Amino acid sequence: MTGVQQPGFRSGFIAVLGRPNVGKSTLVNQIIGAKVSIVSDKPQTTRTPIRGVLNRPDAQLCFVDTPGIHKPRTLLGERLNVTAEAMADGVDVVCLVVDGAAGLGRGDERLLGRVPGDAVLVLNKTDAAARDRIVEQLGRLGASGGTGHEYFAVSARTGDGVDALVEHLLGRVPEGPAFFPRDESTDNPEAFWVAELVREQLLHCTRDELPHAIATRVTEWDGPYIRCEILVERDSQKGIVIGHRGTVLRDVGIAVRAQLAEGTYLDRVVKVERDWQRRPAALDRLGF
Ligand SMILES: Nc1nc2c(ncn2[C@@H]2O[C@H](COP(=O)(O)OP(=O)(O)OP(=O)(O)O)[C@@H](O)[C@H]2O)c(=O)[nH]1
Ligand SMILES: [Mg+2]
Secondary structure (H helix, E strand, C coil), rough: CCCCCCCEEEEEEEEEEEECCHHHHHHHHHHHCCCCCCCCCCCCCCCCCCEEEEECCCEEEEEECCCCCCCCHHHHHHHHHHHHCCCCCCCEEEEEECCCCCCCCCCHHHHHHCCCCCCCEECHHHHHHCHHHHHHHHHHHHHHHHHEEEEEECCCCCCCHHHHHHHHHHHCCCCCCCCCCCCCCCCHHHHHHHHHHHHHHHHHHHCCCCHHHCCEEEEEEEECCCEEEEECCCCHHHHHHHCHHHHHHHHHHHHHHHHCCCCEEEEEEECCCCCCCHHHHHHHHHHH
């Protein structure tokens, strides 16, 4: 806890849960007004809880972005689900996000049955669907969710509807002191964040099974020099990550450096960590 409590100041934790790709991370970034969590069009982008802190003169809301809950096919997937579900415990509010453009699926229904009775239900991607479709999906969400929930339709991408959601959440957290420094929007360690930015770029330029097979970690940070390892599961995947004459690695380097302090030297090293998504020891080492 930081500082002396100001009378009437409110603070609390809000877990953002949902299936993969529904836009949880985009929503958290939109609320915070800064990029605190990486985003991609591939499912299972977020792999660890990410805290995004909204600082207002009268309140501090800590949003916890979580991995998308899905039917797991690997030990990594199982662990991501456990991590995500654990984040619903002990928070002030759970927000369950669903994709209003893709429509509600069985996975959403299952989650609806598991979130607390007072969870906030957020229908996202209103910009990507016709009004009729959004109304229809809200109706389905209401029928499955029932009473006790508040419902919001938003576009995390454009910000439409997000203010109303935040106002509601402000009213749901108790009076209390700030938990984080008032000028911080996240507690992401720097080395973790660089590794995430590298992974985000790789997600943009790989497809099929490869995005899941990639893990990144920073192994050295010495002044302007950062060494980031890119782990793949098999030798055959190395070439795709490197690209023809190194073009993929080069483009990843350019895009990530543009988001780092000027003069940063970002070394990218591709290594094979055989079947890491399925091996407990490898997952432990990588922090999953
Ligand atoms: N059109 C539209 N696209 C969105 C919106 N919100 C997110 N997206 C897109 O949906 C995709 C997934 O977004 P993410 O924020 O990474 O989704 P997520 O729920 O965090 O996904 P995981 O981390 O894999 O669980 C990306 O391509 C986003 O750009 C939205 O409001 N409108
Ligand atoms: Mg995410």
